[in-house]
Amino acid sequence: MLSNDQSWSPGGPEAGSIRRVLVVDDSRLQRRILSQSLKSWGFEVVEAESGDEAIDVCRALHPDLVLSDWMMPGMDGLEFCRAFRALPGEDYGYFILLTAKSEKVEIARGLDAGADDFLTKPVNPSELRARISAGERIIAMQRELSDKNRVIRDTLDRLQAAYDSIDRDLMQARKIQESLVPDRVRKFGASRVSLLLKPCGHIGGDLVGMFSPGANQVGFYSIDVSGHGITSAMMTARIGGYLSGSHPDENLALQRCGEGQYRLRDPAEAALLLNERQVEDTGIDEYYTMAFATADLASGRLKLVQAGHPHPLILRRDGQVELAGEGSVPIGLLADVTFSQFETSLQPGDRLLLYSDGFTECRLRSGAMLETAGLLEMVAGCPPGQSGPEFLDDLFWNLTQVMSPDHGMEDDVSATLFEFNGP
Structure with missing residues (x-):
């Protein structure tokens, strides 16, 4: 030893x-x-x-x-x-x-x-x-x-598994949300409504839609829920039920006028009902902006409510562009409010463009936002004679070309285009 x-x-x-x-x-x-x-x-x-x-x-x-x-x-x-x-x-x-x-x-x-x-x-x-x-x-x-390192790897593996599970859920949620807009384009007599919906993530807080209770009547809208993510997407599902085209009894913008018969409410009245429903829902802090319009396909009479949403554009057949709407507070933000209603007449060949602020607040390469002036230039740059879906696709593609690559799509982008072609 x-x-x-x-x-x-x-x-x-x-x-x-x-x-x-x-x-x-x-x-x-x-x-x-x-x-x-x-x-x-x-x-x-x-x-x-x-x-x-x-x-x-x-x-x-x-x-x-x-x-x-x-x-x-x-x-x-x-x-x-x-x-x-x-x-x-x-x-x-x-x-x-x-x-x-x-x-x-x-x-x-x-x-x-x-x-x-x-x-x-x-x-x-x-x-x-x-x-x-x-x-x-x-x-x-x-x-x-x-x-x-082993603990970190194990933790990352668990996080990846959780992320994969969430990702699968979000993909399914996207399919459910897409089901709220089953038709991208639909004809109403000679007229037509086209829709564009581009979420900035798996799911989004924008919603577009259309419905018709009968001949010569059509309603269409563009909605933007406050915030992003799952909460906003759930809100769009709820609002989609309030403006359902397949279940007229549940549609707050429709009024029964007989057995199986319905008529369009004025947009200001529909906005009031939607606001009351949103305010009554306890525990919900979200609100949403909305542009909702109704059109009489026989006369070309257009009624519009603009509840906190960007000013819609009336694209006249002669190339003139007008800002539509009188402005009101968003839906669900305040109780006991009234909504202003804008009315005008459309001529065959005129179009109405509803769009979310995903267009106007898009960040450009310069760091500035597109704003309404930039959108007007973009609309003017679209080839004449384009049909509804082509026009919206071209508008969105042009937006992606000018947006900042460092920021990309920071918000959902959506639009509704109504093309009036007479009775």
Whole structure:
């Protein structure tokens, strides 16, 4: 047995950094001397007499520390070190080369091969203890880092699984939201309504739609719910029910006037009912802007309410553009409000464009916003004679060409185009 000082362990098995040591030397005597010291310090020791044998041991046992002679027949210490570093595994193994070489060039070769430290033969026990102690600290830090990285990977895996689940839910929610706008274009006699809906994410807070309770009557709208994301999307689903084209009994913009017969309410009256319904819903802080219009297809009479929404554009057949609407507060923002109603007449060939502020508040490459003036220029730049869907698609494509690439679509973009072509 060694003395108490000699039996001192720089880490020992209880420290957990270095437990198993591999001693590689073609000299049986040198292996025995090193092994006895290491065992007396409490380490588990494995021996190998060549580099080839040592590699096989490393594959099976994964030693924490390797003490290898440099000069050996066959695979020398440098070749063994390179092969050791090439082995798969997460835990780091500390590698000390035993050599009689002391030139800086030779030491540099050893470091390039992957060695961590050097000991000059014959090995001094005190120096060996000190080098192992240094290795203990490095391995302890490496394993602590590996443990933290493992925790991070596990956490990221769980987050990815949660994200994938949310993403699947959002994709399904998008399909449900798209079902609120089943028809992108629909004819009403000679006239036509076309819709554009481009969410800035999986789901959005914009909603467009149309409905007709009978011949020569059509209603259409453009809505923008405050905020973004799931809450706004859920609000659009609720509002879609209030303005349902397939369930007229539930449509607040329609009034029963006989068995199975309905007529369009004035837009201001419909806005009032929608506002009352929104305010009555407790626990809901969201509001929405809306442009809702009705048209008499026999006379071309147009009625419009603009509740906080951007001013609609009347595109006359002669190329003139007019701003429509008198402005009112958004729906659901205040109780006990009235809504102003705008009325005008359309001639065959005239069009009405309702659009969300995703157009006018689009951020340009210059950093400024498109605003109404920019939208008017964009509308004027569209080829004449375009049909409804083509016109809206071209308008949106032109918007994507001028928007800032650094910001992209920051808000949902939607529009409703009514083309009046006479009775």
